[in-house]
Amino acid sequence: MVYLTRKAEFSASHYYNNPQLTPEENHRIFGKCNNPNGHGHNYTLEVTVKGEINPQSGFVVDLKQLKEVMQKEVLDAMDHRFLNKEVPEFTSRTPTTENIAIAIWQRLQPRLNAATLHRVRVYETPDLFVDFYGEA
Amino acid sequence: MKAHLTRRYLFSASHRLHSKALSDEENRATYGKCNNPFGHGHNYHLEVTVSGPVDAQTGMVCNLVDLDNLVAREILDRFDHQNLNMLKEFTVSVPTTENLCRQIYDILQRRFRHAHLDRVRLEETLMNSFEYDGEGTHSLIL
Numbered sequence: 001m002v003y004l005t006r007k008a009e010f011s012a013s014h015y016y017n018n019p020q021l022t023p024e025e026n027h028r029i030f031g032k033c034n035n036p037n038g039h040g041h042n043y044t045l046e047v048t049v050k051g052e053i054n055p056q057s058g059f060v061v062d063l064k065q066l067k068e069v070m071q072k073e074v075l076d077a078m079d080h081r082f083l084n085k086e087v088p089e090f091t092s093r094t095p096t097t098e099n100i101a102i103a104i105w106q107r108l109q110p111r112l113n114a115a116t117l118h119r120v121r122v123y124e125t126p127d128l129f130v131d132f133y134g135e136a
Numbered sequence: 137m138k139a140h141l142t143r144r145y146l147f148s149a150s151h152r153l154h155s156k157a158l159s160d161e162e163n164r165a166t167y168g169k170c171n172n173p174f175g176h177g178h179n180y181h182l183e184v185t186v187s188g189p190v191d192a193q194t195g196m197v198c199n200l201v202d203l204d205n206l207v208a209r210e211i212l213d214r215f216d217h218q219n220l221n222m223l224k225e226f227t228v229s230v231p232t233t234e235n236l237c238r239q240i241y242d243i244l245q246r247r248f249r250h251a252h253l254d255r256v257r258l259e260e261t262l263m264n265s266f267e268y269d270g271e272g273t274h275s276l277i278l
Contacts, residue, residue, distance in 0.1 A: 016194075016195070018193055018194065018195075020193070021193070029194055029199065030194075031201065093195060094194065094195035095195070096190075096194070096195035096196050097141070098139040098141065098190045098195060098196055098197055099190065099195045101139060102137055102139065102190065126144070127143060127144040127145075128141075128142070128143055128144070128200070129141075129142050130139050130140065130141050130142070130197075131139065131140040131141075131142070131185075132137070132139050132140070133138075133140075135137065135138040135139075136137060136138070
């Protein structure tokens with residue numbers, strides 16, 4: 001089994017707010033991330049797939065195909081967007097880094113046929129990242 | 137759904153690797169330039185990984201403010217800009233980065249209640265890093 005990781009970057013804005021909570025509760029839980037005008041990050045995405053090396057190609061996965069899927073499913077949808085307003089998953093879920101990692105997994109997983117998705121890692125800043133392995 | 141969250145922190149400290157169980161010659165042979173009697177320092181980059189179900193209400197594994205406050209109070213205040221050999225944590229054990237990594241894991245494991253502590257990773261330099269996830273015995277290397 002070989003693991004292959006491809007990186008990508010996207011920039012987006014978001015804010016944290018749960019409409020089921022009062023403004024005071026939202027402010028207490030989310031602090032400055034609750035500013036309704038939003039704020040932004042340069043996100044770094046690492047997608048790790050695993051599989052056996054194809055004896056004919058020497059590849060675990062066709063990197064070009066992986067790049068295209070990441071471009072279409074993640075970058076086209078999230079790069080230079082306001083996540084709360086422009087990405088459907090986040091109309092009902094807060095776009096925390098945890099939920100972004102889960103949403104990216106759910107977008108990529110059905111599209112990857114040649115290799116198995118192993119991990120989605122999303123860096124919000126160089127000092128904060130979330131890993132999602134598809135665990136229930 | 138379960139996610140794993142990692143936060144990085146920075147602190148600077150000095151240490152000297154010297155075991156009382158070894159002779160001076162053995163210490164020099166074992167620790168090389170890290171045995172220099174006057175000590176030396178590092179910028180330590182600490183990574184703390186916690187995990188748990190993503191809370192449906194907040195979208196978070198845990199509130200980062202809680203993790204940051206605990207790490208600031210229990211780790212950074214304790215170790216930043218200190219000579220590790222002078223601290224009570226290292227009166228008997230050698231302040232190698234392995235032992236420091238375990239100390240940090242044990243402190244956080246005892247006190248952090250908002251998510252499961254998966255792992256502590258400590259970079260001593262760009263070339264060296266150590267990880268501890270609570271496996272094995274907790275006896276420190278003397």
